[in-house]
Amino acid sequence: MNVVIVSDSHGLTAELAQIVSRHRHEADLFIHCGDSELPAEADELAPFVVVRGNCDWKAAFPDERIEEADGVRFFVTHGHLYGVKTSLLRLYYRAKETEANVVCFGHSHLAGAEQINGVLFINPGSIALPRGRKEKTYAVLTIDKDQAFVQFYDVTGHPIPGLAQTFSF
Secondary structure, eight states: OEEEEEOOOTTOOHHHHHHHHHHTTTOSEEEEOSOOOSOTTOGGGTTEEEOOOTTOOSSOOOSEEEEEETTEEEEEEOSGGGTTTTOSHHHHHHHHHHTOSEEEOOSSOOOEEEEETTEEEEEOOOSSSOSSSSSOEEEEEEEETTEEEEEEEETTSOBOTTOOEEEEO
């Protein structure tokens, strides 16, 4: 299973369309972790499971979503309601409440992945305004049996060296 995860696109449309076009034949699920700043009916968001970010004032997206694919439970939120810039603790507790295997979130614009007590947390960074690095990033999660592989890409589709990680699942 392949899952494309983006966040914090802040009004970008061409970039979202390019990411979908690039991965449409391999992705089983597209996730947008909020701050799209686009209307809910925007064509560029149609392939995505989308949540509301702190900058999504007009669109009627939910604050969080639970999606299941191939037996994997995803908890998707933007992160601002869980204080992710300070700690993942509140988000971890919510993941446990929802029995999520994978948590996808944004808000901090910092690309990264880590596993805490069996729960995989993925922040794809930002395809508009990255922090902590120059590349505008998104992530692709590949799950095969008991392995989860997270690869980060720049907005043009080039893998970012040193950010890929494999986790036991």
